[in-house]
Amino acid sequence: MEKQHQLLSKIATNERHGENSPYFDGWKAYDSNPFHPTDNPDGVIQMGLAENPLSFDLIIDWIKKHPTASICTPEGANMFKDIANFQDYHGLREFRRAIAKFMERVGGGRVTFDPDRIVMSGGATGANETITFCLADPGDAFLVPSPYYPAFDRDLGWRTGVRIIPVDCHSSNNFQITKAALEAAYDKAQQDGINVKGLIIANPSNPLGTTLDRETVKIILSFINEKNIHIVCDEIYAATIFSAPNFVSIAEVIEEMDCNRDLIHIVYSLSKDMGLPGFRVGIVYSYNDAVVHCARKMSSFGLVSSQTQYLLATILSDEEFVGNFLAESSKRLKKRHSIFTKGLEQVGISCLKSNAGLFVWMNLRHLLKEQTNDGEMALWRVIINDVKLNVSPGSSFHCIEPGWFRVCFANMDDETVDVALKRIHAFVGEQKEREMPKKTNCWKKIFGSASHLVYLKRVLDLHM
Amino acid sequence: MVFKLNNHLLSRIASSNGHGEDSPYFDGWKAYDSNPHHLTENPNGVIQMGLAENQLCYDLIQEWLKKNPKASICTSEGLNEFREIAIFQDYHGLQEFRNAVANFMTKVRGNNNITFDPDRIVMSGGATGAHETIAFCLADPGEAFLVPTPYYPGFDRDLRWRTGVKLIPVDCDSSNNFKVTREALENAYEMAQLDDVKVKGLLITNPSNPLGTILDRETLRSIVSFINERNIHLVCDEIYAATVFSQPDFISIAEIIQDDIECNRDLVHIVYSLSKDMGFPGFRVGIIYSYNDAVMSCARKMSSFGLVSTQTQYLIASMLSDNEFVEKFIRENKRRLAARYRVFTYGLGQVGIKCLKTSNAGLFCWMDLSGLLKEKTLKAEMELWQVIIHEVKLNVSPGCSFHCLEPGWFRVCFANMDDQTMQVALSRIRTFVNNKVDNKKPKKNLRWQGSLKLINSPRIYDDFINSPHSPMPQSPLVRART
Numbered sequence: 004m005e006k007q008h009q010l011l012s013k014i015a016t017n018e019r020h021g022e023n024s025p026y027f028d029g030w031k032a033y034d035s036n037p038f039h040p041t042d043n044p045d046g047v048i049q050m051g052l053a054e055n056p057l058s059f060d061l062i063i064d065w066i067k068k069h070p071t072a073s074i075c076t077p078e079g080a081n082m083f084k085d086i087a088n089f090q091d092y093h094g095l096r097e098f099r100r101a102i103a104k105f106m107e108r109v110g111g112g113r114v115t116f117d118p119d120r121i122v123m124s125g126g127a128t129g130a131n132e133t134i135t136f137c138l139a140d141p142g143d144a145f146l147v148p149s150p151y152y153p154a155f156d157r158d159l160g161w162r163t164g165v166r167i168i169p170v171d172c173h174s175s176n177n178f179q180i181t182k183a184a185l186e187a188a189y190d191k192a193q194q195d196g197i198n199v200k201g202l203i204i205a206n207p208s209n210p211l212g213t214t215l216d217r218e219t220v221k222i223i224l225s226f227i228n229e230k231n232i233h234i235v236c237d238e239i240y241a242a243t244i245f246s247a248p249n250f251v252s253i254a255e256v257i258e259e260m261d262c263n264r265d266l267i268h269i270v271y272s273l274s275k276d277m278g279l280p281g282f283r284v285g286i287v288y289s290y291n292d293a294v295v296h297c298a299r300k301m302s303s304f305g306l307v308s309s310q311t312q313y314l315l316a317t318i319l320s321d322e323e324f325v326g327n328f329l330a331e332s333s334k335r336l337k338k339r340h341s342i343f344t345k346g347l348e349q350v351g352i353s354c355l356k357s358n359a360g361l362f363v364w365m366n367l368r369h370l371l372k373e374q375t376n377d378g379e380m381a382l383w384r385v386i387i388n389d390v391k392l393n394v395s396p397g398s399s400f401h402c403i404e405p406g407w408f409r410v411c412f413a414n415m416d417d418e419t420v421d422v423a424l425k426r427i428h429a430f431v432g433e434q435k436e437r438e439m440p441k442k443t444n445c446w447k448k449i450f451g452s453a454s455h456l457v458y459l460k461r462v463l464d465l466h467m
Numbered sequence: 468m469v470f471k472l473n474n475h476l477l478s479r480i481a482s483s484n485g486h487g488e489d490s491p492y493f494d495g496w497k498a499y500d501s502n503p504h505h506l507t508e509n510p511n512g513v514i515q516m517g518l519a520e521n522q523l524c525y526d527l528i529q530e531w532l533k534k535n536p537k538a539s540i541c542t543s544e545g546l547n548e549f550r551e552i553a554i555f556q557d558y559h560g561l562q563e564f565r566n567a568v569a570n571f572m573t574k575v576r577g578n579n580n581i582t583f584d585p586d587r588i589v590m591s592g593g594a595t596g597a598h599e600t601i602a603f604c605l606a607d608p609g610e611a612f613l614v615p616t617p618y619y620p621g622f623d624r625d626l627r628w629r630t631g632v633k634l635i636p637v638d639c640d641s642s643n644n645f646k647v648t649r650e651a652l653e654n655a656y657e658m659a660q661l662d663d664v665k666v667k668g669l670l671i672t673n674p675s676n677p678l679g680t681i682l683d684r685e686t687l688r689s690i691v692s693f694i695n696e697r698n699i700h701l702v703c704d705e706i707y708a709a710t711v712f713s714q715p716d717f718i719s720i721a722e723i724i725q726d727d728i729e730c731n732r733d734l735v736h737i738v739y740s741l742s743k744d745m746g747f748p749g750f751r752v753g754i755i756y757s758y759n760d761a762v763m764s765c766a767r768k769m770s771s772f773g774l775v776s777t778q779t780q781y782l783i784a785s786m787l788s789d790n791e792f793v794e795k796f797i798r799e800n801k802r803r804l805a806a807r808y809r810v811f812t813y814g815l816g817q818v819g820i821k822c823l824k825t826s827n828a829g830l831f832c833w834m835d836l837s838g839l840l841k842e843k844t845l846k847a848e849m850e851l852w853q854v855i856i857h858e859v860k861l862n863v864s865p866g867c868s869f870h871c872l873e874p875g876w877f878r879v880c881f882a883n884m885d886d887q888t889m890q891v892a893l894s895r896i897r898t899f900v901n902n903k904v905d906n907k908k909p910k911k912n913l914r915w916q917g918s919l920k921l922i923n924s925p926r927i928y929d930d931f932i933n934s935p936h937s938p939m940p941q942s943p944l945v946r947a948r949t
Contacts, residue, residue, distance in 0.1 A: 010698075010734075010761075011605060011762065012603060012604055012606050014604070014607075015761065020765075022768060059549070059550045059553070063549050066546060067543060072541060073541030073542065075539030075542060075782065076539065076541060080533065083529055083532065084525040086749055087525070087528075087746065087748075087749050087750060088520060088746065088747075088749055089748075089749040090593075090742070125592050125596075125771070125773040126771070126772075128771045128772055129592075129773060136478060136480055136481070137478055137480070138476075138481070139478050141608075157768075162603050162629070233476070265476060266476075274556070278554065279554075280556040281552055281553050281556050281776065281777030281778070282553060282778055283556075283773075291476075293477060293481065294477065297477070297480075297481040300486040300488065301486075301629070303595045303596075303624075304595055304596045304772065305596060305772055305773035306751050307776065308751050308776035309750060309751075310749070310750055310776065310778055310779050310782065311776040311778050311779065
């Protein structure tokens with residue numbers, strides 16, 4: 004091991020890839036025992052993956068009708084050579100135009116995006132890393148409101164050497180980002196001699212599923228202008244908004260107030276809004292010319308496959324399809340969200356009121372033995388191993404309040420949602436049962452045996 | 468609101484020129500971009516001979532696609548796979564993809580004793596991404612890799628820019644056909660020691676870009692012994708492996724270490740790609756193949772920054788698992804490259820221009836124009852280059868952009884054009900050389916003399932923000948040709 008440490012770089016041997024976080028731990032349980040409705044009905048249901056396959060049928064239907072969108076069909080094969088050969092890091096112009104238009108539609112038609120500012124990257128993962136490389140030196144820091152997407156630690160900090168400073172948000176005000184919290188985090192960094200280069204916000208938020216209102220965006224903009232630091236807005240869930248209030252992109256707000264546009268950057272992707280994570284379509288959109296140029300040069304490290312650029316350029320230039328897709332996708336997400344949250348409410352589980360995202364931010368504080376991280380981890384282990392749902396504990400999102408869990412609801416079919424809800428109902432019932440041991444235990448039927456219940460009790464007792 | 472000045476807004480990386488685009492390697496493209504040759508529409512335009520692309524075998528691919536509609540997730544035959552493929556983002560990559568790439572790598576190397584383990588196949592954003600990733604895994608900022616010259620200019624960016632790693636040239640010269648000698652390696656290593664620079668590894672490109680040569684068994688063994696002795700890594704860029712078009716046969720590092728029990732496999736890593744061998748640079752299929760488990764594991768985690776699109780993984784998986792197609796492609800690719808090389812070097816030979824005689828691979832010639840230099844200096848090479856670009860109207864790449872110590876060498880790509888265009892290029896060269904011979908007095912033609920300095924501003928390349936070359940025919944943006 005020592006030998007390896009000498010042979011490899013520090014980056015290769017530190018833990019900043021973050022894969023030892025519990026966020027990934029639950030996946031191991033899933034991977035070794037994945038749920039299948041018929042083949043493995045007792046397996047672990049994956050609710051830790053924010054995917055959006057709900058509207059694939061629309062895409063597939065479109066592709067059926069448009070064989071020229073592919074360079075592999077008889078109708079499209081004449082384009083194969085030119086496309087396979089195209090490696091210009093500006094990307095296909097039609098691709099950039101289509102993406103810009105799509106982003107405009109997603110922004111409700113209230114913003115315009117310049118195709119010449121569209122820069123590719125290896126998914127949003129690559130985009131976040133690239134923007135960090137452009138804006139900050141090793142040792143510099145970015146402020147990030149918590150709770151935040153766990154992989155930011157890797158994307159922003161692993162190979163760049165940049166630090167993340169959380170800006171803690173609380174349920175007392177529904178985890179809103181306040182000026183006071185931003186100022187406090189910034190001032191503390193100054194005191195610690197850390198150079199803050201920027202602020203990263205995810206809007207809509209992962210894991211909260213909430214969107215920033217106009218007022219908050221303005222406060223944030225005025226804060227970053229004052230401090231002369233960058234703002235990177237990760238808007239990759241923009242089209243997952245399924246109810247009011249509307250999405251307010253940073254692109255919209257900068258038109259309404261004085262700000263230094265050299266500080267404004269957007270990260271986008273098609274992984275969530277269109278459900279195409281495999282295609283690795285990451286976008287860096289900066290209002291700063293130097294950053295556009297730099298990020299574009301860096302895009303060589305993670306360009307979008309020209310085969311994929313071509314397909315997407317064609318699909319996304321079909322305005323009728325795009326309009327229909329966005330409307331339908333939103334509708335389906337809303338329905339799924341409603342079924343799921345209502346199902347949780349039936350057993351007294353509430354979620355943070357949200358209007359976007361592919362998940363809910365579930366409040367299980369009342370089920371914790373103690374309001375601590377340990378208490379949360381104990382509950383989480385039970386949920387994974389006994390309830391057999393892979394959900395993500397709030398601590399993996401750096402949430403300072405224990406007891407919150409992110410639960411994804413869009414990455415499965417209706418029947419599986421049903422199974423998941425049933426298991427949750429059973430679990431909550433069992434929790435109540437524990438407190439009233441004399442009551443007839445009808446939940447035994449769900450869990451199977453008394454010995455199983457004893458085991459469960461023991462597990463919970465261990466963590467008291 | 469008063470805004471502070473834009474000082475220090477960006478990172479050091481962003482403000483440096485470590486992206487390497489100030490190199491003349493990219494400079495000649497400007498002349499091409501503003502006046503690209505077209506057989507009928509712009510016959511006097513600049514012919515692009517600075518781009519190492521392999522456009523000779525697309526017909527075979529298209530033929531295969533016609534017969535294999537299931538290879539695409541967009542055909543009616545393949546659409547049922549769309550959902551699963553579009554949602555697959557596991558950084559291990561599709562198993563079928565890894566199997567197919569391992570299969571292709573084995574077939575390309577022809578020696579059935581070598582096998583590549585699909586579980587060691589790690590994706591990256593093209594070979595560009597592979598090189599950067601491997602540098603991130605093996606070296607800390609300030610540490611160095613030795614690289615024999617002349618070498619691919621993109622290495623300066625790929626290995627150094629965001630990693631902070633240094634490159635130390637190991638100079639090779641024509642006295643021995645640019646062979647990589649043990650002596651040169653040892654010298655470079657010692658110099659680094661004296662300068663207090665820690666050498667972490669050696670990067671070799673085999674077949675070589677720009678030389679088009681392959682390393683013989685003896686040299687490879689010597690290299691392996693060198694890196695083992697010094698306990699440094701060996702990164703072998705084998706992206707031109709299938710472009711070896713004549714004898715001797717290609718010998719992969721995989722073969723050498725297979726036989727060599729003394730070699731510490733933890734030091735050996737291969738970079739591969741489909742950009743050159745198959746002519747798919749747009750698909751960004753980069754591969755890292757490391758014999759070191761920790762490196763493989765780390766590189767795989769880093770691959771999240773540049774995975775191959777699953778749409779493309781799926782296509783490639785299908786194509787490269789068709790052994791009949793693969794064997795035919797490899798054979799035909801070699802044959803056409805050999806033919807093209809022969810015609811081109813013969814044409815050059817007719818006007819007394821020699822290419823490196825040991826070349827038997829690659830998509831280019833390493834052309835010796837030292838006889839046309841006024842003096843054997845870099846300045847003279849630059850002058851000659853300006854003439855070639857602006858008067859002869861060929862975008863070739865000057866040796867200095869490959870860090871070649873000897874002035875007068877130029878890399879000329881020949882596989883990215885059709886036969887007729889190649890004939891046009893040859894006739895221009897013939898005319899040029901004959902004129903030069905007839906007219907010993909150099910013409911005073913200020914029109915093209917311009918600036919002889921390396922152009923420093925990165926802005927120059929960025930003038931092409933609106934890259935005019937859209938391959939999509941229905942696009943109004945296809946350049947209007949006068």
